[in-house]
Amino acid sequence: MGVKLNHSVPTDREVILGILNHAEDVLHKLYVGYFPMILQFILNNNGDEDDAKDVYQEAIIILYDKVKQGNFELNSKLKTYLYAICRRIWLKRLAQSSRKTNNIADFEDVLAVDDDVDAYEEKDRQFEQMKNAMESLGEPCRTIIQDFYIHNLSMQEICDKFGYTNTDNAKTQKYKCLQRLKKIFFQS
Amino acid sequence: MNNDILLEALIEDYVNGKLNAAEQLAFEELRRNNPQVDHRVVTHNVFLERLHQYKTVLDLRIKMDEVHQEIDVEAISAQVRPHPSRIVRIWRNNRSAITVAASFLILASAVLLSYYSQTRQEGNLQLLDRKVSQLNQSQNHIIRVMNSGAGKSSTPATPAKFGGTGFAVSANGYILTNYHVIKDADSLYIQNNKGDSYKVKKYYMDPINDIAILKVTDPSFLNLGALPYGVKKQSAEIGEEVYTLGYPKDDVVLGNGYVSSKTGINGDSVAYQIAVAVSPGNSGGPLLDNGGNIVGVINGKEMKADGAAFAVKPRYIIEALNAIPKDSLNKRLSYKKRNTLLGMKRDKQVAHIQDFVFMIKVYN
Numbered sequence: 001m002g003v004k005l006n007h008s009v010p011t012d013r014e015v016i017l018g019i020l021n022h023a024e025d026v027l028h029k030l031y032v033g034y035f036p037m038i039l040q041f042i043l044n045n046n047g048d049e050d051d052a053k054d055v056y057q058e059a060i061i062i063l064y065d066k067v068k069q070g071n072f073e074l075n076s077k078l079k080t081y082l083y084a085i086c087r088r089i090w091l092k093r094l095a096q097s098s099r100k101t102n103n104i105a106d107f108e109d110v111l112a113v114d115d116d117v118d119a120y121e122e123k124d125r126q127f128e129q130m131k132n133a134m135e136s137l138g139e140p141c142r143t144i145i146q147d148f149y150i151h152n153l154s155m156q157e158i159c160d161k162f163g164y165t166n167t168d169n170a171k172t173q174k175y176k177c178l179q180r181l182k183k184i185f186f187q188s
Numbered sequence: 189m190n191n192d193i194l195l196e197a198l199i200e201d202y203v204n205g206k207l208n209a210a211e212q213l214a215f216e217e218l219r220r221n222n223p224q225v226d227h228r229v230v231t232h233n234v235f236l237e238r239l240h241q242y243k244t245v246l247d248l249r250i251k252m253d254e255v256h257q258e259i260d261v262e263a264i265s266a267q268v269r270p271h272p273s274r275i276v277r278i279w280r281n282n283r284s285a286i287t288v289a290a291s292f293l294i295l296a297s298a299v300l301l302s303y304y305s306q307t308r309q310e311g312n313l314q315l316l317d318r319k320v321s322q323l324n325q326s327q328n329h330i331i332r333v334m335n336s337g338a339g340k341s342s343t344p345a346t347p348a349k350f351g352g353t354g355f356a357v358s359a360n361g362y363i364l365t366n367y368h369v370i371k372d373a374d375s376l377y378i379q380n381n382k383g384d385s386y387k388v389k390k391y392y393m394d395p396i397n398d399i400a401i402l403k404v405t406d407p408s409f410l411n412l413g414a415l416p417y418g419v420k421k422q423s424a425e426i427g428e429e430v431y432t433l434g435y436p437k438d439d440v441v442l443g444n445g446y447v448s449s450k451t452g453i454n455g456d457s458v459a460y461q462i463a464v465a466v467s468p469g470n471s472g473g474p475l476l477d478n479g480g481n482i483v484g485v486i487n488g489k490e491m492k493a494d495g496a497a498f499a500v501k502p503r504y505i506i507e508a509l510n511a512i513p514k515d516s517l518n519k520r521l522s523y524k525k526r527n528t529l530l531g532m533k534r535d536k537q538v539a540h541i542q543d544f545v546f547m548i549k550v551y552n
Binding site for chain 1: 193235236243246256264267269
């Protein structure tokens with residue numbers, strides 16, 4: 001085993017319930033708790049701090065997604081699960097960049113999590129697709145869409161923010177923007 | 189255009205469940221009849237779902253980045269990054285395996301060492317009962333028997349096969365010796381330094397501590413009078429001068445030396461080791477200190493080492509004495525009083541003691 005990492009970690013149950021109940025502090029505890037483990041793994045396997053951050057954040061996204069879908073069965077320790085996910089993602093990255101992949105230095109037990117990672121890759125592709133669509137949408141459409149669909153602003157608030165004379169104008173503008181976004185998104 | 193906007197708003201409300209019951213029914217009717225509308229609903233649903241996912245992940249990433257800012261990545265990196273030294277890296281990565289291997293090595297060497305030292309120390313204890321017939325001393329013995337024991341009906345006609353030493357623990361004929369001396373005996377006699385023999389029987393036996401007590405049954409045996417020696421409760425210390433009287437031959441022999449170890453053969457705690465020259469026949473002899481206290485019973489010697497003999501510690505003598513009813517021992521061995529030998533020179537002591545030390549003759 002590697003260097004002893006003395007960081008307080010929340011209990012697994014605490015994390016699962018926290019994610020389900022949208023508790024704000026649980027992400028902080030979770031993130032701080034297991035980051036050193038992943039950092040150690042990545043640093044010892046041809047990666048750097050940024051790689052660790054990327055991989056770790058992806059693993060947490062996968063965990064959140066899985067827990068929220070309600071099909072997360074805690075039949076191993078959360079720590080082991082996160083480690084396995086990160087390991088799988090990192091091995092794929094190494095293979096893609098044709099960096100050295102033999103002799104992986106492991107620091108934890110390894111679970112088989114290929115399905116979870118594969119499912120995530122599809123979702124990540126969709127995320128990138130949406131992100132690209134948003135970026136090519138242009139202003140003020142992007143802000144309007146984000147305000148309405150992401151920041152949950154009402155039409156009235158949007159109307160005020162952008163100085164439209166009435167909400168109908170704002171609605172029309174939003175409609176046009178949404179049509180454009182859909183077009184870009186589904187065509188790409 | 190306006191219709192499209194209206195339809196879009198309607199679809200959005202429908203998807204978000206904001207329509208009332210009647211409107212919802214009407215819309216579903218429209219959806220069934222108009223495939224184009226239906227298609228737009230499905231598309232919108234998919235799109236909203238993607239948008240929601242995008243939003244969730246985006247939120248999470250922003251929050252994680254905030255948390256990440258707080259982490260002192262450098263400090264942790266310094267702690268966990270691969271050490272520049274290859275040896276340290278190997279140690280870190282294989283710490284548990286190395287630990288297991290090391291403990292195995294230590295255990296194995298400990299086992300080997302203890303095995304080795306045990307085999308080395310496993311000396312052969314030679315019990316010092318004398319095979320009289322083998323020692324070719326029977327001639328002397330017979331002569332003496334013939335000379336001195338003429339009138340005594342109890343004196344055996346044949347020479348004894350084994351011999352040892354014993355000493356009186358009471359005035360009325362209780363003799364303490366080694367268990368191994370008398371264990372196979374059919375009949376037993378004791379003989380004093382004047383050559384007088386008396387028949388004795390086994391009275392008490394303690395095979396574990398190698399102690400036996402014999403009782404004189406011969407009516408001709410006279411009361412010995414007060415014992416000159418006492419017995420010490422404590423074992424003698426290493427370096428303390430000790431001596432013994434015994435019958436490796438038919439006359440009493442003095443052996444002189446010191447206590448050399450607190451334990452007997454192979455760490456046996458019942459006995460201790462003494463540097464006194466002893467020979468077969470010394471078994472059962474008293475071990476005395478300079479004050480004339482009995483501090484042990486000679487019971488064997490190391491066959492392969494010179495000058496290493498063993499004596500049972502006095503504690504076990506007292507144990508044996510306590511096993512005999514007090515009133516059957518007349519003027520028994522005392523461990524309380526100062527004994528009469530204290531302060532005497534060695535030769536005077538021996539002169540007093542030798543009347544109380546007997547040869548044990550074993551017939552079987």
